[in-house]
Amino acid sequence: MSDDFAQAFKDEARELLADLEEALLEMEENPEDLAIVGRVFRTMHTIKGSGAMFGFDDIASFTHNVETVYDLVRNGALAVSRELVDLSLAARDRILAMLEASENGIAADPALNEEVIARFRAMVPAPVETQAADPAEEDAAEDPPEALITYRIRFKPEAEIFTTGGNPLALLRELQELGPCNVVAHTCNMTSLDRLEPERCYLFWDIILTTAAGRNAIEDVFIFVEDSCELSITVIDDGTRREQGTYKKLGEILIERGDLTPEQMDELLGRQKRIGELALEAGLVDAAAINSALIEQQHVKEVRQERQSQAQSQEAASSIRVSAEKLDVLVNLVGELVTVQARLSMVAQELKKHAELVSVAEEVERLTNDLRDNALDIRMLPIGATFSKFKRLVRDLSGELGKAIEMTTEGADTELDKTVIEKLNDPLVHIIRNSIDHGVETPAEREAKGKPKTGNIHLSAVHSGDSVLITIRDDGAGLNVDAIRAKAVERRIIPANAEMSDREIWQLIFAPGFSTASKITSVSGRGVGMDVVKQAIEGLRGSIDVKSEAGRGTSITLKIPLTLAIIESLLVQIGKDRFVMPLAMVDECILLTEKEMEQSHGRDILLVREQIVPYVPLRKMFRIGGEAPSIQQVVICQLEGRRVGLVVDWVIGEHQTVIKSLGRMYQQVEGMSGATILGDGSVALILDVPAIMKTAEEAG
Amino acid sequence: MGDKLVKITKKKDRTLVAVHGAMTVANAAELKERFLEAFVPGREVELSLAGVTEIDATGLQLLCSCHRTSVERGMGFKMKQESEALVEVARTAGMYRLKGCVVDEAGTCIWLEQNERVNR
Numbered sequence: 001m002s003d004d005f006a007q008a009f010k011d012e013a014r015e016l017l018a019d020l021e022e023a024l025l026e027m028e029e030n031p032e033d034l035a036i037v038g039r040v041f042r043t044m045h046t047i048k049g050s051g052a053m054f055g056f057d058d059i060a061s062f063t064h065n066v067e068t069v070y071d072l073v074r075n076g077a078l079a080v081s082r083e084l085v086d087l088s089l090a091a092r093d094r095i096l097a098m099l100e101a102s103e104n105g106i107a108a109d110p111a112l113n114e115e116v117i118a119r120f121r122a123m124v125p126a127p128v129e130t131q132a133a134d135p136a137e138e139d140a141a142e143d144p145p146e147a148l149i150t151y152r153i154r155f156k157p158e159a160e161i162f163t164t165g166g167n168p169l170a171l172l173r174e175l176q177e178l179g180p181c182n183v184v185a186h187t188c189n190m191t192s193l194d195r196l197e198p199e200r201c202y203l204f205w206d207i208i209l210t211t212a213a214g215r216n217a218i219e220d221v222f223i224f225v226e227d228s229c230e231l232s233i234t235v236i237d238d239g240t241r242r243e244q245g246t247y248k249k250l251g252e253i254l255i256e257r258g259d260l261t262p263e264q265m266d267e268l269l270g271r272q273k274r275i276g277e278l279a280l281e282a283g284l285v286d287a288a289a290i291n292s293a294l295i296e297q298q299h300v301k302e303v304r305q306e307r308q309s310q311a312q313s314q315e316a317a318s319s320i321r322v323s324a325e326k327l328d329v330l331v332n333l334v335g336e337l338v339t340v341q342a343r344l345s346m347v348a349q350e351l352k353k354h355a356e357l358v359s360v361a362e363e364v365e366r367l368t369n370d371l372r373d374n375a376l377d378i379r380m381l382p383i384g385a386t387f388s389k390f391k392r393l394v395r396d397l398s399g400e401l402g403k404a405i406e407m408t409t410e411g412a413d414t415e416l417d418k419t420v421i422e423k424l425n426d427p428l429v430h431i432i433r434n435s436i437d438h439g440v441e442t443p444a445e446r447e448a449k450g451k452p453k454t455g456n457i458h459l460s461a462v463h464s465g466d467s468v469l470i471t472i473r474d475d476g477a478g479l480n481v482d483a484i485r486a487k488a489v490e491r492r493i494i495p496a497n498a499e500m501s502d503r504e505i506w507q508l509i510f511a512p513g514f515s516t517a518s519k520i521t522s523v524s525g526r527g528v529g530m531d532v533v534k535q536a537i538e539g540l541r542g543s544i545d546v547k548s549e550a551g552r553g554t555s556i557t558l559k560i561p562l563t564l565a566i567i568e569s570l571l572v573q574i575g576k577d578r579f580v581m582p583l584a585m586v587d588e589c590i591l592l593t594e595k596e597m598e599q600s601h602g603r604d605i606l607l608v609r610e611q612i613v614p615y616v617p618l619r620k621m622f623r624i625g626g627e628a629p630s631i632q633q634v635v636i637c638q639l640e641g642r643r644v645g646l647v648v649d650w651v652i653g654e655h656q657t658v659i660k661s662l663g664r665m666y667q668q669v670e671g672m673s674g675a676t677i678l679g680d681g682s683v684a685l686i687l688d689v690p691a692i693m694k695t696a697e698e699a700g
Numbered sequence: 701m702g703d704k705l706v707k708i709t710k711k712k713d714r715t716l717v718a719v720h721g722a723m724t725v726a727n728a729a730e731l732k733e734r735f736l737e738a739f740v741p742g743r744e745v746e747l748s749l750a751g752v753t754e755i756d757a758t759g760l761q762l763l764c765s766c767h768r769t770s771v772e773r774g775m776g777f778k779m780k781q782e783s784e785a786l787v788e789v790a791r792t793a794g795m796y797r798l799k800g801c802v803v804d805e806a807g808t809c810i811w812l813e814q815n816e817r818v819n820r
Contacts, residue, residue, distance in 0.1 A: 162725045168757050172792055183794030187811075190761065192769040193736045198728035202761055205794060291797045 009054040010099055011321060016043050017096055022388045024088050025395060031080035040088070041070040047095065058113075059098050065117045066091050069124060078123065087123070089392070091116050148179070148212050150237035150303050152296060154257070155222070156204035156230040163199050166225050172205065174221045179211035182299045184292035206257075206292040208236070208299040237300045247300040253293040259285050324418060327379050331565050334368075334375040335658035338566060341368040342656065342679035372656075376563050381421055383461045383470070384412030389425075390432055394457055397436045404443050404453055405436060410460035416468055417563040423540055424470070424560065427533040431472045431556055432457060434530065439476030439554055449551065451475070467542070467584060468562060473555035479548035481505050487514065503641070506546045510534040538690050541567070541582060541673070543639060569676075571655040571684065572635060572648040575624045578684040580657050580676055581646070585689050587638045589651050593631050606634065606645065615645030616696040618687075621671070637689050644693050659686065670695060706734035714744040714776075720751035723759030731762055739769055744776030752782075755789050764795075767810050779810050 020043045027036045044067040052060035066088065072078040094113050153175070157168050172183055189202045196202075209218070215233060222231055237247070251268075254260040260279060268278040279285045341364055348354070348361035387409045398405040416424070440446075440455035447453055458473045481502050488494045488508045508514060512531040537544045542560040561567060561584065569580040570589075592615070596606060605614050615634055618624075634645035657676045662669070673688035705727060709716040717738045723731060738745050747766065752759075763779065770777030782790075790796060795811045 162728075162758055169789060169793055172794070176792065183792065184797070185760075185794040187764050187795075190764045190768055192772045193732060193739065193762075193765050194769070196732055196762070196765045198732040198758060198762060199725060201757065202764075203757060203793070207794075 153207040188286035346679035380415035414461035435474040439474040475553040569657040571652040718748040722754035728758040750781035
């Protein structure tokens, strides 16, 4: 067995296990729905079957035991219970453990497997076969689908067939039930009424049949007339040939059937006419023979065409598995290409005289953009798989804490870059844990407040421009503004007399080291929490926002860019250095004159349409030497509802930024989140706008 | 058997033959005799099959033989009003074809596909 196959099995098994988990949770909600039970059973069966095929015998025999129980459930002998779901989920985790064990070489704990199996066996009412049957053998017993084979059958009943009660037509009907069938009756032995013996059989038949049933099935049809007919069955097409639609020439068929000798054929071919007409004219063969041969030709042609079009449609509908690394390489290459293309466009602009070059550059630009969109699109995955993982989390945690919580989702098919989805997992876990632990109340508390006993956590994902908004909303108690404030003061995050709006207080939950849970549970309140979440989200170039209503619940919204590889950005210049900032954060650009700067008396604020906007002079912040131009530009960015201006020398314009991470030496540099290569080959740093805003706040 | 399985009506230029009942092996001998009676020199034979309730391979052979007879004797022969059942059986038996048999030089074969379409 090659490692590739084993890997393919592991990939498949992971998907099946994810599917299984989803099905189990669904089954718990709808215990009466046998379709879901069937789905669980089939998934187990598939895992068992392919596990055995690829040598994962431990998985196969383990799964077999689970499958045995599900067979009973499927047949109504056993009811779906919470216990069964718990056990099945545990079994699913064991299978995953075994799968992982095979990867890192550390055997999964067999005692745990045994325990789960023992519990499963305990559920089975009557003694059932507990010995793991050899799954490979069992599968072999299932009918493997046979290939479609085309046969030529010549059926020549003896003359007395009618008087002995035989009915050739009934046999023909039976054959037609086996598959697409063309029947040709040969009438060449017919005679006129004067000589006709009406109860004698003069007809004989050629039958071209395409069937998957096999030769035995055909012979079975003729079983009762075997002794009273001439029968020959020949395979004329077994589907292994690759010719497309074409089949033997008419002459070949006639020779093969013995209707014409090769010598006669050569004779006829010398006459340069269509072979069928020639043979007929020469009186060598009966027209029915030609007819039959033509029909055979047509039949096989159709079968082959059908097969080909099926193969094509299968190909069209199929997908291929590609390793994530290959995709990453592709996206990187596309990134390089985008960079080079930007350079090409720039060179073309400079050499405007060469109209040819300009048009080629434009063409390349168009193609590159398409290629970029396509390459990024390949890495897009629906967020649904992540959502369903949380269903399990909610179920297990709420059970542990004695709360009743159901999770609902929306927009599971919203697509996000694979790498983004991976990095979203941990932050979402934190948020959901917090909601379960601090947000949703116990059933008793809820009842006292007149709320439904079962709490709800709603996960939704929706596209918004080049970002995705992910909202986690619970219908719990809401954020307790006073408690947060008290805690923040206690932790010296804010001064005791700080004047803050509710909104500002909500933001405090993201402050480092903040935790309001009075009791430290295993679920949350370990001191790491929302500040880590915030960092992770900002690492994704996203933002996080919280809203709450006392007694009604809390909702946390994450705004995440679709991709991390390439972003639309604004290119600006300070002195000789160029910088880019994500366009998604940019609100507007305005001019800043020396006069306006003087008017603010060094407080670095400016008035935009009657609104005060603080600004950060980047030249000063980055200690770039030289004189600023007399008229500078302010790029006003919006973040978490606040507007802050970044002062630069010039705004150059929009730019497709291929994000390159900074080297390890520079990762601690504040205010920068990466770098990009510009069209002329120089490097521009990507401004970390949230960090700059934070630094400015702390300084001010 | 006397209850008119085959009704023969002689007209000036043709003989009308109508079959009512089953064209199966049980009736084959009788049908053959009656059909033979219908082939009187000088008249075209017109076979009306609307009343055929059932047909088997012997019935199909008879029809085929009628055509042969007409060709051999140089007489006209037509089939009319074939019932659905008959067409279905003839199709199952693979009677319909693109070209008639050796004797069918004039292309009058009752099983020619173009004739089938006309007849139906």
